[in-house]
Amino acid sequence: MCNANDTQPRLKRRPVGRSVEHLEQLMDLEHGRMSRDVFWDRDIYEQELERIFARCWLFVAHESQIPKAGDYVSTYMGEDNVLIVRQKDGSVRGFLNTCPHRGNKVCFADLGNARQFVCNYHGWAFGIDGALKGMHASSAYEESGLDKSAHGLHPVAQIDSYRGLIFATLDPQAPSLAEYLGDFRYYLDAIFDMDEGGTEFIGGCVKSVIQCNWKFASENFVGDILHAGWTHDSGAKAMVGGPVAEVHKFPEQSYHVNFNGHGWEFNQDIVGNAATLGDKEIMKYLYVLQPKVAERLGELRSKMIGAISSCTLFPNSSFLPGQNTFRTWHPRGPGAIELHTWTFVNRNAPQAVKDAWRKGTMMTFSPSGVFEMDDGENWEYSTRTNSGFVTRQQDLYLGLGHETRLTDTGLPGNVYRGQINEANQRAFYQRWFDLMEAPSWGCVPQRDVATMEVKA
Amino acid sequence: MSAVARLPEIPVDAETQRRIEQFLYREARLLDDERWDDWLALMAEDIHYWMPTMENRRRADKLGAYALDRGALYNDNRLDLTRRVSRFKQPSAWAEDPPTRHAHVISGVEVYQGERTGEYVVHSSFVNYRSRVERDNDLLVGRREDLLRAVGDSFQIVRRKILMTQSVLMAKNLNTFL
Known part of the structure; x- marks a missing residue:
């Protein structure tokens, strides 16, 4: 459904700047050691904006949010505000939300349907395709010889979608989305292609601010089920009347898997995450669906549809199967994020089940949710303690699950035994380091080689 | 969109107004004091407690800033x-x-007759200021429609809509x- 935007130099990019020195001293992942500077240092953050957020494929919208021509959402790629707009031909385009004249935002709404975007400052008007159509007192510009065709909205470099999830990149040199996701698509299908109707986002977007470094959120969802049994004890007791399942006792039935820095920790209990919503209709729906998913995607992936699990798509989008929350952790400086969350459901699910999920994500994983409430505080103080000059010179530990790599599972990607593990977190930071060091995409080490087709 | 149907605003007698104000002020104090069970007892069995999230939409967009089937914090x-x-009690x-220290400030209480005898539509404004550990201070301001x-010589809350x-x-x- 998505076409690539024009990759004309309309979107200018400076050559990459100087790198922060000695990044390699910040972590020794082999031995599970990492520095706290990555969560605090302003220069490192600025380099992240350049080499991670202005380079990677970032989640920008779900197809279902913008079904009709002119439908748009306003979102962020790093700190860059972008508009994601459905075109008349059904394709999707993305633009920087800034007027090329004096730089003001051209759209102040979060979402809606537009025939054009008109800047409040001098009335420059842009079509939904980004083209400059006209402006207030246009004759004045004509006298100065303004070439309207050269002053449209700035397009994102590339935009594409996978299973309803629309991604964009601000780097024309970035590899294709298929290559970027690589073999991780095998796992994504367990959630976003478990049913022939695909998924949709329902119920709008819930936004909040957490005073933490964005990586604490991403690394939590990429592989940290361990925190749940402790951090979320109160939430579990409130929702299901007992503690979180003791997943550390069953490492044979659970995994860490990762590819290109994307990571998923999961077991095969089918409904472990979903159960925390405390809703019987959702449980029944998943149990009825599971054998059908097994026919469609095989036994293993059918057991992931609502299991105890979490996932991060590198760098900053995450989701929880079962609780059906999808979220992006937008960076706002080294010490803050703006969290945008949505509820996703199977499009073919009964309305009552969709409603139960919309309510369930609010009860569990929203700022008022009984689980999320405890996460924010942890991440804020994991970040804030590093204001201490000496404190931030003390290393952190990231060494769980050494020697758990499995090579005989036949599963795609890098597979590790046991979901109580920090293998995915190490892979996440390895990818982070590779991108931070590389002056261009061509210099990023290709550690993971896709076995799935990557041609568009 | 409204949790409470729009009724003609028929005022109530001064004593009822006073009793309802006292009820809301006491409710705020129960929350400040973390008396969760006492607070819960003020909610009717059929309570709908709703706090939608606000969307920034153009004025011309008929969908408005919030709706029952969209985002919500409650x-x-x-x-x-x-x-x-x-969970709070675990x-x-x-x-x-x-503990977090809360100050729930309620003001601008307006009381009108409800559709049924013994029911009241109550508007109020709230300020919630929270202080947590050393320097975490949050301010939330908005309006409520109850x-x-x-019930007996007191009241219960049947619907609450909170707009922040x-x-x-x-x-x-x-x-x-809130």
């Missing part, structure tokens, strides 16, 4: 509220220990009721 029935209270609710029902001013909640969580 969209609760009695069971949901009971579950939230049960010794392992780490983000509540040491449907109250006379923020579209991006400028805090890591919302660990109280």
Whole structure:
């Protein structure tokens, strides 16, 4: 459904700047050691904006949010505000939300349907395709010889979608989305292609601010089920009347898997995450669906549809199967994020089940949710303690699950035994380091080689 | 879109107005004092406790800033509220220990007759200021629209709609009721 935007130099990019020195001293992942500077240092953050957020494929919208021509959402790629707009031909385009004249935002709404975007400052008007159509007192510009065709909205470099999830990149040199996701698509299908109707986002977007470094959120969802049994004890007791399942006792039935820095920790209990919503209709729906998913995607992936699990798509989008929350952790400086969350459901699910999920994500994983409430505080103080000059010179530990790599599972990607593990977190930071060091995409080490087709 | 149907604004007698104001002020104090079960007892069995999230939409957009089937921080029935209270009371609710200090300030209370005898439509404004550990201070301001029902010599809350001013909640969580 998505076409690539024009990759004309309309979107200018400076050559990459100087790198922060000695990044390699910040972590020794082999031995599970990492520095706290990555969560605090302003220069490192600025380099992240350049080499991670202005380079990677970032989640920008779900197809279902913008079904009709002119439908748009306003979102962020790093700190860059972008508009994601459905075109008349059904394709999707993305633009920087800034007027090329004096730089003001051209759209102040979060979402809606537009025939054009008109800047409040001098009335420059842009079509939904980004083209400059006209402006207030246009004759004045004509006298100065303004070439309207050269002053449209700035397009994102590339935009594409996978299973309803629309991604964009601000780097024309970035590899294709298929290559970027690589073999991780095998796992994504367990959630976003478990049913022939695909998924949709329902119920709008819930936004909040957490005073933490964005990586604490991403690394939590990429592989940290361990925190749940402790951090979320109160939430579990409130929702299901007992503690979180003791997943550390069953490492044979659970995994860490990762590819290109994307990571998923999961077991095969089918409904472990979903159960925390405390809703019987959702449980029944998943149990009825599971054998059908097994026919469609095989036994293993059918057991992931609502299991105890979490996932991060590198760098900053995450989701929880079962609780059906999808979220992006937008960076706002080294010490803050703006969290945008949505509820996703199977499009073919009964309305009552969709409603139960919309309510369930609010009860569990929203700022008022009984689980999320405890996460924010942890991440804020994991970040804030590093204001201490000496404190931030003390290393952190990231060494769980050494020697758990499995090579005989036949599963795609890098597979590790046991979901109580920090293998995915190490892979996440390895990818982070590779991108931070590389002056261009061509210099990023290709550690993971896709076995799935990557041609568009 | 409204949790309470728009009725003609028929005022009530001064004594009823006073009793309802006292009821709301006491409710605020119960929340400040973390008297969760006493607070829960003020909610009717058929309570709908709703705090939608605010979307920034153009004025011309007929969908408006919020709706029942869109985003919410609360969209609760009695069971949901009971579950939230049960988390607050767990010794392992780490983000509540040491306790957060709350000040719920209620003002601008307007009372009108409800559709049925013994029911009242009550508008009020709220300011919630929270202080947590050393320097975590959050301010949330907004407006409420309640449907109250006379029960014995007091009242119960049947519907509450809470509209906050923020579209991006400028805090890591919302660990109280409003």
